[in-house]
Amino acid sequence: xxxxxxxxxxxxxxxxxxxxxxxxxxxxxxxxxxxxxxxxxxxxxxxxxxxxxxxxxxxxxxxxxxxxxxxxxxxxxxxxxxxxxxxxxxxxxxxxxxxxxxxxxxxxxxxxx
Amino acid sequence: xxxxxxxxxxxxxxxxxxxxxxxxxxxxxxxxxxxxxxxxxxxxxxxxxxxxxxxxxxxxxxxxxxxxxxxxxxxxxxxxxxxxxxxxxxxxxxxxxxxxxxxxxxxxxxxxxxx
Numbered sequence: 001x002x003x004x005x006x007x008x009x010x011x012x013x014x015x016x017x018x019x020x021x022x023x024x025x026x027x028x029x030x031x032x033x034x035x036x037x038x039x040x041x042x043x044x045x046x047x048x049x050x051x052x053x054x055x056x057x058x059x060x061x062x063x064x065x066x067x068x069x070x071x072x073x074x075x076x077x078x079x080x081x082x083x084x085x086x087x088x089x090x091x092x093x094x095x096x097x098x099x100x101x102x103x104x105x106x107x108x109x110x111x112x113x
Numbered sequence: 114x115x116x117x118x119x120x121x122x123x124x125x126x127x128x129x130x131x132x133x134x135x136x137x138x139x140x141x142x143x144x145x146x147x148x149x150x151x152x153x154x155x156x157x158x159x160x161x162x163x164x165x166x167x168x169x170x171x172x173x174x175x176x177x178x179x180x181x182x183x184x185x186x187x188x189x190x191x192x193x194x195x196x197x198x199x200x201x202x203x204x205x206x207x208x209x210x211x212x213x214x215x216x217x218x219x220x221x222x223x224x225x226x227x228x
Contacts (some may be wrong), residue, residue, distance in 0.1 A: 032215050043117075043203050043219035044156065088124055089155050100146065100169050101205075103155030 003108040012110040021107045023090035026071065030092040034101065035064060035075045039086045047075070047088075077109075085111045115140060117206050117220035126194050134189045134223045138206030140159045145187040146217060147179060148203040156203055162187050191225075200228045 013019045025033070031052035036044035050057045050064045050073075057064050061074040073090050087106040093099040118137045126132050138145050144163040148156035158171035162181035181187045185206075191198055201224050205217035 034216065036219070043119075043221045046216065046218055049216060091155075093215055100158040100161060100171060101148075101156075101217060102158070103148075105153075105155050 009105070010108045010110065012112060013080050014112050015038075015082060016079060017080055019075075019080045019084070019109060019111075021075045021088050021109065023073040023075075023104055024071060025073060025090075025092050027092065027094065027102075028071065029094045031094050032092065032099075033064070033066065033073050034091045035062075035073075036089045036091060036103075037086045038085075038089065038106070044089060079107075080111050082111050082113060085109055117131070117204055117218055119204050119220040119223050121223060122221065123224045123226075125228065128194055128196060130194050130227075131192045132194060132225060134191075134202050134225075135186065136189070136204030136205075136206075136220060137186045138204075139218050142206035142208050142218075143185050144207045145181060145185065146205045146207070147189045148205065148219075149173070150201040150222070152200070152205055155202050159189070174217065188224075194227045197226050199225060201225075 027069055029045050035047040036048040037047050048059045048062050050066050055066050063077045065074045074112045087108050089103050089106045091101040091103045093101050117139050120135045136145055147159040147163040149159055150156040159173050159177055160170040160179055161168050167182045176192045178190045201222040202224045204220045207217045
């Protein structure tokens, strides 16, 4: 079946730099996307979401970009901090209402002091 | 406002045994989904409950079953445990209705080790 995947398994950045985490999806019917952050030993934490009728959405220090033409999603973290070190997952589903999420394998973000 | 809670936090079982994991959804949520997360991988959807019935199911065998109670809490049962069932089991809840039913919020998970 179709699934969400990620380009880079590990990303290492310097504290204070901006981070960009990428995600490719293959299901053209997907219309809702979520980024989660998962710290060691914890459950995934919701960061930001975006629907397919948008191409950009901003939160606090985070921006999600959606390019439907190439089926690509990215998460930008501004002024990366040590507390941002974690594994980041993108997840997708389609349709309205209650739906299962399909996750990729994740990208580990390491922030160097 | 309590988030999603799960119990126990850790569990050790032997092959062939049965296990029950529990989840209480976030306040105001009525839908509970269960996911299995193997080490180094993303969560895999097991099934989803609302209105006390299983509504969707992922590619998991019948050894995996569940239940939802009138207070929206849920249980995940796994029978005849295999070594490969060792994983982090995550519960996620979502809201009753409106625009954001898709947004799922996760609990801390139950780490199951099968020996």
